[in-house]
Amino acid sequence: MLDRDERRRLDEIERHLTGDDPGLAERMNGRASHPSFRGALRPRTALVVFTYTCAALCLLLGEGGGFFLGVALATALIALHDWRVYAV
Secondary structure (H helix, E strand, O other), rough: OOOHHHHHHHHHHHHHHHHHHHHEEEHOOOOOOOOHHHHOOHHHHHHHHHHHHHHHHHHHHHOHHHHHHHHHHHHHHHHHOOOOOOOO
């Protein structure tokens, strides 16, 4: 166990480190600042990827209208990424 003076010094070093480099302090505490892959793959992201894939498939099959509609839908989903929908 550390005595009171050593604990005070360690707390001071921790505060200094947190002030200088918060990202490093978070990594040292075990809390990574970047999300995991599972957290990054949200339903809206999956929908955008699916829509772009369907649009590419329509392009390969010669369906120009479906291609442009799919690209327009996926682009609208990307453009409106910060809109929130709340259930009533």
